[in-house]
Amino acid sequence: xxxxxxxxxxxxxxxxxxxxxxxxxxxxxxxxxxxxxxxxxxxxxxxxxxxxxxxxxxxxxxxxxxxxxxxxxxxxxxxxxxxxxxxxxxxxxxxxxxxxxxxxxxxxxxxxxxxxxxxxxxxxxxxxxxxxxxxxxxxxxxxxxxxxxxxxxxxxxxxxxxxxxxxxxxxxxxxxxxxxxxxxxxxxxxxxxxxxxxxxxxxxxxxxxxxxxxxxxxxxxxxxxxxxxxxxxxxxxxxxxxxxxxxxxxxxxxxxxxxxxxxxxxxxxxxxxxxxxxxxxxxxxxxxxxxxxxxxxxxxxxxxxxxxxxxxxxxxxxxxxxxxxxxxxxxxxxxxxxxxxxxxxxxxxxxxxxxxxxxxxxxxxxxxxxxxxxxxxxxxxxxxxxxxxxxxxxxxxxxxxxxxxxxxxxxxxxxxxxxxxxxxxxxxxxxxxxxxxxxxxxxxxxxxxxxxxxxxxxxxxxxxxxxxxxxxxxxxxxxxxxxxxxxxxxxxxxxxxxxxxxxxxxxxxxxxxxxxxxxxxxxxxxxxxxxxxxxxxxx
Numbered sequence: 110x111x112x113x114x115x116x117x118x119x120x121x122x123x124x125x126x127x128x129x130x131x132x133x134x135x136x137x138x139x140x141x142x143x144x145x146x147x148x149x150x151x152x153x154x155x156x157x158x159x160x161x162x163x164x165x166x167x168x169x170x171x172x173x174x175x176x177x178x179x180x181x182x183x184x185x186x187x188x189x190x191x192x193x194x195x196x197x198x199x200x201x202x203x204x205x206x207x208x209x210x211x212x213x214x215x216x217x218x219x220x221x222x223x224x225x226x227x228x229x230x231x232x233x234x235x236x237x238x239x240x241x242x243x244x245x246x247x248x249x250x251x252x253x254x255x256x257x258x259x260x261x262x263x264x265x266x267x268x269x270x271x272x273x274x275x276x277x278x279x280x281x282x283x284x285x286x287x288x289x290x291x292x293x294x295x296x297x298x299x300x301x302x303x304x305x306x307x308x309x310x311x312x313x314x315x316x317x318x319x320x321x322x323x324x325x326x327x328x329x330x331x332x333x334x335x336x337x338x339x340x341x342x343x344x345x346x347x348x349x350x351x352x353x354x355x356x357x358x359x360x361x362x363x364x365x366x367x368x369x370x371x372x373x374x375x376x377x378x379x380x381x382x383x384x385x386x387x388x389x390x391x392x393x394x395x396x397x398x399x400x401x402x403x404x405x406x407x408x409x410x411x412x413x414x415x416x417x418x419x420x421x422x423x424x425x426x427x428x429x430x431x432x433x434x435x436x437x438x439x440x441x442x443x444x445x446x447x448x449x450x451x452x453x454x455x456x457x458x459x460x461x462x463x464x465x466x467x468x469x470x471x472x473x474x475x476x477x478x479x480x481x482x483x484x485x486x487x488x489x490x491x492x493x494x495x496x497x498x499x500x501x502x503x504x505x506x507x508x509x510x511x512x513x514x515x516x517x518x519x520x521x522x523x524x525x526x527x528x529x530x531x532x533x534x535x536x537x538x539x540x541x542x543x544x545x546x547x548x549x550x551x552x553x554x555x556x557x558x559x560x561x562x563x564x565x566x567x568x569x570x571x572x573x574x575x576x577x578x579x580x581x582x583x584x585x586x587x588x589x590x591x592x593x594x595x596x597x598x599x600x601x602x603x604x605x606x607x608x609x610x611x612x613x614x615x616x617x618x619x620x621x622x623x624x625x626x627x628x629x630x631x632x633x634x635x636x637x638x639x640x641x642x643x644x645x646x647x648x
Contacts, residue, residue, distance in 0.1 A: 126588040140250025141193065144233020145455065146222035151232070154219040157212075161205040162220075165265060165454070170227040171320030174370050174436060175454035176206075180227040183317040185252045194244040197221050206454075207533065214239050234630030276439045277328040278379055280438055285580035286514040307351030311373070314338025314358075323436075324376040334403070336373045340365075341394050343377060345406060355406035359362050359417075361395045368394035369434040369453045375512065378438045378446070379403075380473050388412075390473075396420045396434045398448060413476030420448055423478050424467055433464050435510070440522065442515040442553045447522055450508035461537040466508025470556055483545050484508065485528055491558065492543035493607045500538040506530045507545045512577040516607060517589070521559060523593055523607070524549040525574035532571035536628035541566040548578060548595045548603070548608060560610030564597060566632040569624065572598050585613055 139145075159168065167177025172178030173245055201210050201217045212220075218239050229252060238244075251529065275292045282288050295303065312318045315338030326335035326346070332354065333346040342358040365371070377391040380400075387403045398420055401413035407414025421431045432453055438449045450466035468482040484507040486492035493501055507529050515522045529538055531543040546565035551558055565572050578595040593607035604613045624631045 112244055137247055140248050141225050141230040142250050142253060144231050145193075145235070145247060146230075146232055146237040147234065148226070148232045148235045150219050151222040151226040153222050154216060157216065158220070158223055165206055167321065170224070173321050174323075174372060178320055179224050181318065181320055185228065185249070186317075187584060188249045189251055190248060192245055193247045193249060194241055197225070197241065197244070197247065200224075275328065276330075277326070278381075279327070279440075280325050280376055280378075280512045281514075281577055284440075284442065284515045284517055284624060286512065286577040287579060287581070300303055309346055309351045309353070311337035311344075314342045314344075314356075314373075315340050319373055322373060325375050327377060327379050329379055329387070329403070332403070334377050334379065335568055336376055336391060338373055339371045339394075341372070341374050341391070343389060343391055343399075343401060343406065345389075345403070356597070357399075357401055357406045357408075359393050359397070359399065361393060361397070364395035364429050367430055367432055368396075369432050369451055370394065370436045372436065374436040374438070376438050378441050380441045380444075380446075382474075388473075390441060391438055391449060392435045394421070394434055396431075396447065396450075398439065398476070400476065409476065413471075418471060418476045418478075420469065421470055423471075424464075425480065426464055428645065433463060433466065433508070437510060437512040440513040440515055441473055442517050442522055443520060445479060445553050446471045446473050447513060447515075447553070449510060449513055449524070451510035452508060454505055461530060462503045463505025466527070468509060468524060468556075470552070470553075482524075482549075482551055482556045482558070484524075484549075485529065486543060490548050495541040495543045497539040500540065504529050504538045504542075507542075511575060512575070514577045514580055514593070515551075515553065516580055519591070519608065520553045521550050521607065522553050522576075523578045523580070524551065525578055527573035528565075528568045528571055532594075533569055534626065534629065535569050536626065538567075539630050541632065542568070546572060546574065548574065548593070548605070550593075550607065562603065562605060562612075564595075564603060567630065569629065569631070574598075580607060583613070 144581050148496050165173060166179050167173050170179035171181060178184050196627065197217060200220060203209055205211065218237055222237050231253065261519065275290055282290060311322060319338055324335045326333040328348060331348045333348050335344055335346070336342065337344050340358050342356055344356050345354040347354055371394050374392070377389050380388045380390055382388065388409055389401045389403050391399055392397060398413065398418040400409040400416050401407065402409055410416060413560045419428055421428045421433060424433070428434060433450055435449050437449050439446050447468065447470045449468065450465065452463065462498040465483065465485050467484055470479045471477060472479060483490060485496065485501050485504060487501065496504065507526055509524045509526055511525050513522055513524060526544050526547050526549060531533070535542070541563065543563060544561055546560050549558060549561040564574065574595060575598050577598050578593045581592050581594065583590045583592045590613060591607050592604055592613060594602050594604045596602050603616060605611060606613060621631065
C-alpha cells in the first residue's frame with residue numbers, strides 16, 4: 110500500500126503543477142516608468158502645447174497664476190496612484206481652457222506623452238496607444254529622479270568684501286516703476302566677476318514648493334523683504350548673509366478656499382514712518398491688508414483691527430465667499446495705502462454676474478478707509494452711460510491686477526485696469542464699458558478721477574493692461590513733459606502727459622470687424638466701423 114502511494118505521489122504533484130500553469134495569470138499593474146510612450150510622440154504636440162497650454166500651465170509645466178502645475182511634487186502626489194486613463198479624461202475635459210475636448214484622440218494621447226516627458230518618465234519603443242482598453246493596467250507611479258541633480262555649494266563670504274548699500278523701496282524700484290538703479294559698481298567690465306554669495310529658498314513655505322515664484326524683494330537698510338509660498342508668508346532676509354531674520358504667516362481659515370490666486374504674489378510694500386517704526390504692508394491671498402513691524406515681523410496693533418484690515422468687508426463684500434483678491438502689493442504714496450484687485454482667471458466666465466474690482470485707499474498709520482473708486486461707474490457717476498441696459502448693475506471685474514505707479518509730487522496714482530466680465534464675450538454688457546481696459550489717473554488723497562484713456566472700447570479680446578505704467582520726464586520738440594507710458598498685450602506703448610492725459614504722440618482709432626456673435630456689439634461708438642485704439646508708435 111505504501112509503495113502504491115509513493116508511486117502515485119509524483120503523478121499527483123505533476124497534476125497540481127499542470128493545473129496551476131493552466132490558471133490565468135493575474136493582471137500585473139504597471140506604471141509609467143516602463144517606457145509607455147515615444148519621444149517622437151511627445152514632441153509631436155510641443156508646438157501645440159506652447160500655443161494653447163503654456164499660457165496657463167507654463168512653458169515647463171510648472172504652473173502659472175491661471176493654471177495648476179503639470180509637473181512637480183503637487184502633480185505627482187495627486188496622480189501617482191491613479192490610472193493614466195483618468196489623467197487622459199481630465200485633460201480632455203478641461204483643455205484647452207477656452208474650448209475643451211476640441212482636439213482628436215491622437216492629439217490628447219500625445220499630450221499625455223508630453224506630460225509624462227515633463228515629469229522625467231522615460232520614453233520607450235512603443236507609442237502610447239490611442240486605443241485606451243489597455244490603459245487600465247497603467248498607473249502613473251512615482252516620478253523618476255531629475256535628469257540633472259543640483260550640485261551646489263555656497264561660496265564662503267569674504268570678510269573684507271566692500272559693498273555699496275543700494276535700496277529698492279518699491280516693487281519696480283521706485284514710484285515711477287522704472288526698474289532702474291543708478292548704482293554702477295556692477296558694469297560691463299565687472300559683471301564677469303559676479304558669483305553666488307548665498308542662496309535663499311522658499312521650498313518650505315506652504316504645503317508644497319511653488320514653481321511660479323514672481324515676488325520681487327524690497328531692499329531697505331540692508332534687509333530684503335519678500336513673500337513666499339502659497340500661503341503668502343512674509344520674510345525678512347539679511348541681504349549680506351541670506352539669513353532669515355523673521356517670518357510672518359496668516360492662517361486665513363475657510364477664506365483660503367475662496368482666494369482667487371493662492372500663490373506668493375509679487376511681494377510687499379514698505380512704509381517709511383516719519384516717527385520711526387517703519388512697516389511692511391502686504392495683501393494676503395484672501396484679500397486682507399496686513400501691517401507688520403519691520404524689526405520683528407509682528408502685527409502693528411494700532412493699524413486696523415490689531416494689524417489687519419479686511420478689504421472684502423471694506424468693499425461691502427462677503428468676507429469669506431467673495432473671490433476678490435490681489436497678487437500685487439499695494440502702493441503707499443504720501444502716507445496713503447492704495448490696494449488693487451484681481452479675480453480668478455476669466456476667459457469663459459461662469460456667470461455674467463461678478464463682483465467689481467473697485468480700488469480702495471487707507472491711512473498708512475491707522476488703516477482707516479479713505480476712499481473707494483468704482484471701476485465700473487455706478488448710477489450718477491461719470492461713465493455710467495457707457496453701460497447700456499443697466500449692465501453696470503451685474504457686471505464685475507475691471508480690477509487692477511498689475512502693480513500701480515504714482516507721482517508723489519503731483520499727488521496722483523495711475524491704475525492699469527483689466528477687462529469686464531467676461532474676457533471673450535460682452536453681449537450682456539453693451540456699450541464702451543468704462544473704465545475697463547483703461548489707464549486711469551486718480552488723486553491720491555481723495556480718489557477723484559483726474560483723467561482716463563480707454564485703450565479698448567467694449568473689450569472682447571482679453572487685452573488687459575498687463576504691467577504698471579512707467580513714468581518718465583521727457584523732452585519732446587524742446588518742450589519738457591511729465592509723461593506716463595503704458596504697454597499693452599498687443600506690444601504697443603501708449604504715451605500721455607501724466608498731468609492731463611493728453612497723448613504725446615497721435616493715437617489712431619482704427620476700425621475692427623463687426624462681431625457676428627449673437628447679441629455681441631463689438632464697439633458701440635460706430636456699429637458700421639467699430640473702433641479699437643491702436644498706438645502709432647511701437648516699442
